[in-house]
Amino acid sequence: MILRLLLSLGIFAVGLMLAAGMLVASVVLLASWSVRALWLKLTGRRVTPFTVRFKPREAFRTAPRRSSGGDVIDVEARHLS
Template identity: 55%
Template structure:
């Protein structure tokens, strides 16, 4: 009895693995067909064929989050750098010795 139960469990696990592999293969086949159709359409219309690329950089993610952030309300207390007034811009660098 124990042998039959173990065999049944193995068959069920094997079947589940085969179903998972088949579903992944179907999804990849559909994506490949979509990409080939898109590439064929791009060639027919004279456009360059571009690959599916997801570009992600730390700077882009930071800028995206800063754009999404709500605007801060104006502070009722003055900031220390604003109290001194605008700083004059230096006309030339004076502490560098030319070589």
């Protein structure tokens, strides 16, 4: 009974720490974005959102190519029945 209570309290404490960490991270992110936006407004530049440039087609161009059949060596062929 006591062990179960201690285990529940431990899991609850870990959950609280995780939630507090996420809250701190979001507050830091919000504060940094607000300071950035304020600085851009003070210097007369446009405030633009953070964007990530991602081109889905580039993944296929940079992926390693499959080797041709002539490159395969040291293989014993078996007949499958």
